[in-house]
Amino acid sequence: MKAPQIRNALLIINPKARQGAEAQLDDGLARLEQAGISVERLASQGPEQSCQAVRERKDNLDLVIVGGGDGTISSMASTLYQCDLPLAVLPLGTANDLARSLGLTGALDEAFDVIVAGQRQRIDLGVVNKxxxxxxxxxxxxxxxxxxxxxxxxxxxxxxxxxxxxxxxxxxxxxxxxxxxxxxxxxxxxxxxxxxxxxxxxxxxxxxxxxxxxxxxxxxxxxxxxxxxxxxxxxxxxxxxxxxxxxxxxxxxxxxxxxxxxxxxxxxxxxxxxxxxxxxxxxxxxxxxxxxxxxxxxxxxxxx
Ligand SMILES: Nc1ncnc2c1ncn2[C@@H]1O[C@H](COP(=O)(O)OP(=O)(O)OP(=O)(O)O)[C@@H](O)[C@H]1O
The missing domain is CATH 2.60.200.40 (Tumour Suppressor Smad4)
Structure with missing residues (x-):
């Protein structure tokens, strides 16, 4: 499913994820800029703060990019679902198992390519006791x-x-x-x-x-x-x-x-x-x- 042009994205980076603090993002962010995607960058101090940031901006966002591992992305699942916002993953964690399930190899360049290309897929969420x-x-x-x-x-x-x-x-x-x-x-x-x-x-x-x-x-x-x-x-x-x-x-x-x-x-x-x-x-x-x-x-x- 090819979707409308992404114009405004929020990038949430977890500096505590294994590769979160030292990730080299400048080239990738420049490519997004060239593709007409304006990115606001936020270093997450915790799940509460990053979820609140998404909720506050939801009407002006086309995409949430989460840079972290499975713990970080999972901590935002319910907010992304409730706000009905698309997710892109920068695999900056240790296991990066969701990235694998989505067919990403783990390379950062490729993750930025995926955002520029804009191909979308709907996925399921599991629920345990809410x-x-x-x-x-x-x-x-x-x-x-x-x-x-x-x-x-x-x-x-x-x-x-x-x-x-x-x-x-x-x-x-x-x-x-x-x-x-x-x-x-x-x-x-x-x-x-x-x-x-x-x-x-x-x-x-x-x-x-x-x-x-x-x-x-x-x-x-x-x-x-x-x-x-x-x-x-x-x-x-x-x-x-x-x-x-x-x-x-x-x-x-x-x-x-x-x-x-x-x-x-x-x-x-x-x-x-x-x-x-x-x-x-x-x-x-x-x-x-x-x-x-x-x-x-x-x-x-x-x-x-
Ligand atoms: N939204 C968040 N913002 C900041 N810190 C978070 C957030 N979500 C989780 N954390 C904390 O950061 C730690 C590391 O994050 P995360 O689990 O994503 O990376 P990882 O452990 O390196 O990778 P993986 O889960 O893929 O093995 C978590 O154990 C948790 O304490």
């Missing part, structure tokens, strides 16, 4: 992994920090009992990790399910049954590519609505790497919620 997310929400092991991933660890280790955090989290993983309602069908099981994906990628390029697309109107859930560390390690290549459905130690399903309860115990839920909710949890999807700028593929070429 909180919007782009990529994947977790219970169990995935939560412990993101607890290990402090901003300092990410700055120091880069994308490898996800692997480091995974091994640290393995040492304290515990099984839990979950009751699930998946589009009205009930399941009860023990698990060590549940992931509910709206987007395709999480944790620095792992695929939640090979069939998942960020515009398919569905959530993909996988749950890892209790297993030994060795079994879990042998599963790693399948988990990386989203092919875990082929292993019997994994429960896998796609749905529009998922409810999860964990008995009387409340369990933390992290989405896009941030703590956002706890069980009991209700997951759903808002199809075609948000317009984003994407590389100039046809819709059928979008990453599968």
């Amino acid at each position: 909180h919007y997310f782009f990529n994947v929400a977790h219970l169990g092991l995935g939560v412990q992994v993101s607890e290990e991933l402090t901003d300092e660890v990410k700055k120091h280790w880069g994308v490898l920090s996800y692997l480091k955090a995974f091994f640290a989290a393995l040492a304290r993983v515990k099984q839990f009992k979950a009751n699930m309602s998946v589009d009205g069908v009930h399941y009860r099981q023990r698990s060590i990790q549940m992931a509910i994906g709206n987007g395709r990628y999480y944790g620095g390029g792992n695929v939640v399910d090979e069939k998942t697309r960020i515009d398919d109107g569905k959530l993909s859930l996988y749950s890892l049954r209790p297993q030994t560390v060795w079994e879990l390690l042998t599963l790693a290549p399948l988990l990386r590519d989203g092919r875990q459905r082929y292993n019997k130690r994994v429960f896998n399903v796609q749905a529009e609505r998922i409810e999860i309860t964990t008995g009387r115990k409340h369990m933390a839920i992290h989405a896009d790497g941030e703590p956002v909710a706890q069980t009991p949890a209700h997951f759903s999807v808002v199809p075609q919620a948000l317009e984003v700028l994407v590389p100039a593929f046809t819709e059928t070429d979008l990453p599968e």
